[in-house]
Amino acid sequence: MPQISQIAATYASxxxxxxxxxxxxYFGIGKMMVPRVIATVDAREGRIAGDLAAAEQARLAADTVEEAWRVKMDEARAAALAETSAAKAQAAKAAESQVKSADAELAERLAHHDLAVGNAKASAMLNLQTVAAEVAQDLVAKVSGLTVSIDAAADAVRRSNAHG
Known part of the structure; x- marks a missing residue:
């Protein structure tokens, strides 16, 4: 079989x-292409590492800025609270002063009105005694037909008021 004898020559070629x-x-891919791919991968890894480092630095800077902002906000809150407390205290003092002033004015007005009421009461009592004395004088004149002086009638009214 000639085909079998050709197999060795054909397969050898x-x-x-x-x-x-x-x-x-092997040499084309292994010596030319693989180093380029490796270089590209290394460059990408380097860029990614650099980007991550920059991002970490940016995060640290942002944390520092945020902390500074928090400190300033805490200081501002404390200052605002102090100002609010001072304003409340000042308003309380002003209100207390106004209340004391109003109380003093009302007490003065009340004392003035009490004095006026007392004077009016005394005047009314005096007028009442005078009227009562005149009525008593007229009553005695009508009932008994006697004439009594106004001083005697006033004295009788005073004695009657004193003893009830």
Whole structure:
């Protein structure tokens, strides 16, 4: 069988060209393309590492700024609270002063009105005694027909008021 005797020659030639092709591919890919891919991957990893480092620095800077802002806000809140407390205290003092002033004015007015009421009461009592004395004088004159002086009638009214 001649086909079997050709197998060794045919396969030898194909194996040779297969080895040459694989050798070219190995050197072409392994020595030229792989270093470029590795360099690209390394460059990307470096860029990513740099970006991460920059992001970390930015985060630290943001944390520092935020902390400074919090401190300023706490100081501002404390200052506002102090000002509010001072304003409340001042308003309380002003209100207390106004209340004391109003109380003093009302007490003065009340004392004045009490004095006026007392004077009016005394005047009314005096007028009442005078009227009562005149009525008593007229009553005695009508009932008994006697004439009594106004002083005697006033004295009788005073004695009657004193003893009830």
């Amino acid at each position: 194909q194996i040779f060209w297969l080895l040459v092709t694989f050798g070219i591919l």
